[in-house]
Amino acid sequence: MSSTEQGTSSAAPAEPTTAPESAAAPEVPESFYYVHGKDKVVHKVSAGALQHSALIHGMISNLGYTEEQAKANPFPFENIDGDILQMVVDWCNQHKGKPTPPEDTNLPKQKEKLFDLVLAVNYLEIKELLTYCCKQVAMMVKGKSPEEIREIWMIPTDAEDEAAEKEAKKRAGKEAAGETAAAAGDAK
Amino acid sequence: MNETPKNRKFGLLKCPFPLREQVIRNMEFMDAFHFSTLSKRSKQMVRSARYQTVCTTFSFEEDSSMDHIEIETSKSERLKISLSNLNDLPKRNQNSFDGLKLASLINEPSDDYRRKLSAHLLFIFDFEEVSVHIERNIEHAYVASTAYITPEYLQFVLNATKAKEYYMDFKMDDLNFKYQLNDCEFLDVSGSVQWLDTDGILQRNPQMEHLHLEELQGGQINGLLKQWINGQVTDLESLAFFNWDGYPNEVILDGIVTMETKLTEDQAIIIFLYWNNDGRTVDIQRKIDGQIATVHINHLGCYVHMWHESELSKL
Numbered sequence: 001m002s003s004t005e006q007g008t009s010s011a012a013p014a015e016p017t018t019a020p021e022s023a024a025a026p027e028v029p030e031s032f033y034y035v036h037g038k039d040k041v042v043h044k045v046s047a048g049a050l051q052h053s054a055l056i057h058g059m060i061s062n063l064g065y066t067e068e069q070a071k072a073n074p075f076p077f078e079n080i081d082g083d084i085l086q087m088v089v090d091w092c093n094q095h096k097g098k099p100t101p102p103e104d105t106n107l108p109k110q111k112e113k114l115f116d117l118v119l120a121v122n123y124l125e126i127k128e129l130l131t132y133c134c135k136q137v138a139m140m141v142k143g144k145s146p147e148e149i150r151e152i153w154m155i156p157t158d159a160e161d162e163a164a165e166k167e168a169k170k171r172a173g174k175e176a177a178g179e180t181a182a183a184a185g186d187a188k
Numbered sequence: 189m190n191e192t193p194k195n196r197k198f199g200l201l202k203c204p205f206p207l208r209e210q211v212i213r214n215m216e217f218m219d220a221f222h223f224s225t226l227s228k229r230s231k232q233m234v235r236s237a238r239y240q241t242v243c244t245t246f247s248f249e250e251d252s253s254m255d256h257i258e259i260e261t262s263k264s265e266r267l268k269i270s271l272s273n274l275n276d277l278p279k280r281n282q283n284s285f286d287g288l289k290l291a292s293l294i295n296e297p298s299d300d301y302r303r304k305l306s307a308h309l310l311f312i313f314d315f316e317e318v319s320v321h322i323e324r325n326i327e328h329a330y331v332a333s334t335a336y337i338t339p340e341y342l343q344f345v346l347n348a349t350k351a352k353e354y355y356m357d358f359k360m361d362d363l364n365f366k367y368q369l370n371d372c373e374f375l376d377v378s379g380s381v382q383w384l385d386t387d388g389i390l391q392r393n394p395q396m397e398h399l400h401l402e403e404l405q406g407g408q409i410n411g412l413l414k415q416w417i418n419g420q421v422t423d424l425e426s427l428a429f430f431n432w433d434g435y436p437n438e439v440i441l442d443g444i445v446t447m448e449t450k451l452t453e454d455q456a457i458i459i460f461l462y463w464n465n466d467g468r469t470v471d472i473q474r475k476i477d478g479q480i481a482t483v484h485i486n487h488l489g490c491y492v493h494m495w496h497e498s499e500l501s502k503l
Contacts, residue, residue, distance in 0.1 A: 115198050115202075119203065119207075122203075122206075122207050131210075131214075134213075134214045135214045137198060137211045138215040138216075140198060141219050141223070143216075143219070146223070146226055149226065150226050153198055153199070153223075154198070154201065155201065155223075155226045156201075156229075157226075161228070161229055
């Protein structure tokens with residue numbers, strides 16, 4: 001995955017690249033923030049691009065970080081794989097300040113990647129991207145038969161659901177019994 | 189990139205609830221239907237997702253082989269599900285989905301596939317509007333053939349369509365079930381009304397604003413007026429009963445305390461669309477709060493207007 005025009009990816013906080021966005025530079029210099037995923041690779045993202053994420057936008061609002069402070073305090077998203085975070089950052093940069101088109105053809109086609117992307121986007125609260133992702137997940141089963149849908153989305157049958165429920169109850173019962181025994185032991 | 193068996197799969201149930209629901213809302217209508225047939229859990233998931241559709245119409249045509257459900261989805265798709273009779277398979281419209289086939293996917297016991305399918309659709313999808321369109325004469329309902337809609341099926345459709353407003357216009361001689369309407373705000377019944385249980389109807393429908401019935405018996409109208417007089421405060425604004433043979437005053441007003449109306453003729457003409465100066469006009473009063481209603485009976489029917497304080501002050 002290539003880095004975006006505003007940012008670079010590296011194991012350490014990246015030096016800002018200064019590629020101008022347009023000939024007419026904004027009067028107020030744009031602020032940048034840094035994020036990293038499970039792989040600790042830091043991505044530099046403009047505040048404008050991060051506005052897509054309600055979660056991050058809420059975090060950076062009123063922070064008033066200087067460039068140095070922002071670089072020294074990258075936002076950690078340990079629950080998101082590095083390559084997935086890169087995809088999200090790329091998407092945010094590509095759609096910065098632009099109206100989002102009704103379809104997005106740049107999303108990953110591999111189901112495993114899409115699954116991780118959906119969870120990440122849901123966590124980061126990126127509404128438009130989440131809509132695209134959900135559409136893409138829905139399209140996985142377009143025109144499929146019920147049994148094909150079951151296989152693709154791994155939907156258990158009623159019998160499997162019931163067996164799993166019984167198993168969960170059994171396990172919960174055992175755990176509760178274990179806790180009671182431990183509490184009785186403590187009391188002695 | 190070629191898909192391997194592993195990356196063909198997507199563990200939807202591992203996603204948080206709101207995410208699953210958003211995925212379901214983005215599915216095509218028939219895909220969502222197919223998904224709902226996979227298990228009790230998937231059925232409940234589609235219901236919880238509140239998959240929006242614009243309207244559904246249950247159509248019972250003159251030729252029963254043309255019976256169908258028509259669905260307009262929020263994605264502007266129009267789908268037709270054939271409800272044709274089992275014996276009419278060759279007549280099935282090639283462009284419509286086969287209701288029998290769809291019903292066979294639903295894991296519920298039922299000896300009536302149309303009933304099973306309709307109940308499933310009404311359970312899982314969030315229809316903004318549900319209507320029933322009946323073209324054929326239901327007086328043949330007792331003909332020993334499954335080609336005709338049965339009274340039970342009609343009753344089921346009525347029970348399943350929890351609408352606020354009903355416009356019913358069909359002839360159903362020999363249909364002898366009594367349907368208890370609930371939580372309705374506007375009811376307009378023409379053709380046949382004998383299926384409607386009017387006992388306690390105002391109590392069961394406290395938000396009823398307008399009730400327009402054709403060919404209701406005079407005694408039943410008397411009962412409805414007594415329900416209003418002796419009942420609780422409701423939203424009722426008007427009652428209209430049409431009978432082309434006219435209603436006898438003495439039956440409608442039997443046992444009811446009436447008062448001379450305060451309405452002038454000019455006011456009555458404005459209030460009652462079918463006012464006639466040959467008719468009889470009286471006021472009645474509700475016991476619990478003293479609300480006044482004016483009853484006008486003429487050769488075309490009986491009309492009742494419930495007065496509200498704001499209106500009275502203008503008179």
